[in-house]
Amino acid sequence: MENHLEPSVTYPPRRRFLLCALRYGLGLGALWALGLSLRDGIGPKVTITKDNALVGPWDWSVSHAPKAVAVVTGLDRAACFAAGVAALGGIKTFVSSGDRVFIKVNAAFASPPSLGATSHPDLVQAVVRHCREAGASRVIVSDNPINDPASCFRLTGIAEAVRLGGGELWVPESRRFQPVTLPDGRYLHQWPAWAAPFRKADKVINLAPVKHHHRAGASMICKNWYGLLGGPRNLLHQNVHVVIGELAALFRPTLVVLDGITAMMTNGPTGGSLADVKEARTLIISPDPVAADALGARILNIDPHKLPYLHHAQRLGAGSLNLDAIALHHISV
Structure with a gap:
């Protein structure tokens, strides 16, 4: 052969x-x-321990961002956001070409946007669209809702808003939760969190409604980070102010957008009746989450200095309660 x-x-x-x-x-x-x-990229450097825990804090802020807050009066959320971000230098001050952007919304409940319990779809669509127009390569929108995630994203209108804006909606997956730790924190040690969206992010935007909260007093930007936590997070409510302060120190966003166009004045954070909501006509935009929440507290007729979580957040370096040291841009649309 x-x-x-x-x-x-x-x-x-x-x-x-x-x-x-x-x-x-x-x-x-x-x-x-x-x-x-x-x-598995992340904007800030991430430390992963041998037991797969993520050790913060993570800082997505930009050094050239103005020390300022835009307070916009109006009813059209898209127009208010456009005017407010322009006053801060424009969206390209915060989002660069090629960035992967994570927008943390509040989609905790399966309720319509008119009740004010969740991020409004008109604002979600506007923020996603601006990020895409700034050249973001990906815009990921997510939350870890209390109710069924798919129902929450659908009934709040957020899912459709993300699609129309050109973003991607990420629904939580149990296999992609990881424990997070704030080394100097008292409570955030090895706590499971919906980590996949922020681990992929170069920039992070926190987008929250102004709401009354029966335990914390108010649910706004700093409280919105609760939505990334998994596990029995209701147990953390026993020390809610310290935990909110630690969350603000753990996640330091590029930009925050606080929606007080309508505000939930009572029976928060869930509400359930139009009687709980008032028309406040105010949108607050800033790189500083503590300053934004301080201004948002006034919408709820709360003295911000009487919200302990804001003092904890300030002590941990997450922002400033001293509004006299921050430029305020008041705009009407």
Whole structure:
């Protein structure tokens, strides 16, 4: 039978060594390139412990952002956001071409937007669209709702708003929760969180409604981070002010958008009746979540200095309660 195999070649020992070294080097190079392509990116440097916990804090702020707050009066949420972000230098001050942006909304309950318990779809669509127009490569919108996530995103109108704005809606997956830790915190140690959206982010925007809260007094920007926590997070309500302050220190966003166009004045955070909601005609935009919440508290007729979580957040470096040291841009639309 005819042999179709190539004849074997025997190389001298030195040449064999060089060929093996070359193949080994090429193999390592390919693995390194593959590792870069599959890298689970995050804007700030992330520390992962041996038990897969994420150690914060994470700071997505931009150094050139103005120390300012835009307070916009109006009813059209899209127009109010456009005017407010323009007063802060424009969306490109915060979002650059190629950025992966995570927008943390409040979609906790399966209720219509008219009840004010969740982020309004008109505002969600506007913020997503602005990020895309700034050149963001991806805009991911997510939350870890209390009720069934798919129902919450659908009934609040957020799912459709994300689609219309050109973003991606991420529904929580249990396999993609990871424990998070704030090293100097008292309560946020190895606590499970919906980590996938912010682990992929170069920039983070917190978008929350102004609401009364029966335990915390108010639910606004800082309280909105609760929606990333998994596990029995209701147990944390026993120390709610300290926990909210720690969350504000753990997640330091690029920009916050606080929606007081309508505000839930009573029976928060769920509400359930139009009688709980008033027309406040105010949208607050800032890089500073503590300052934004301080101004939002006034909509609820609450002295911000009487919200303990704001003092905890300020002490941990998450922002400033001193509104006299921050430029306020008042705009009407």
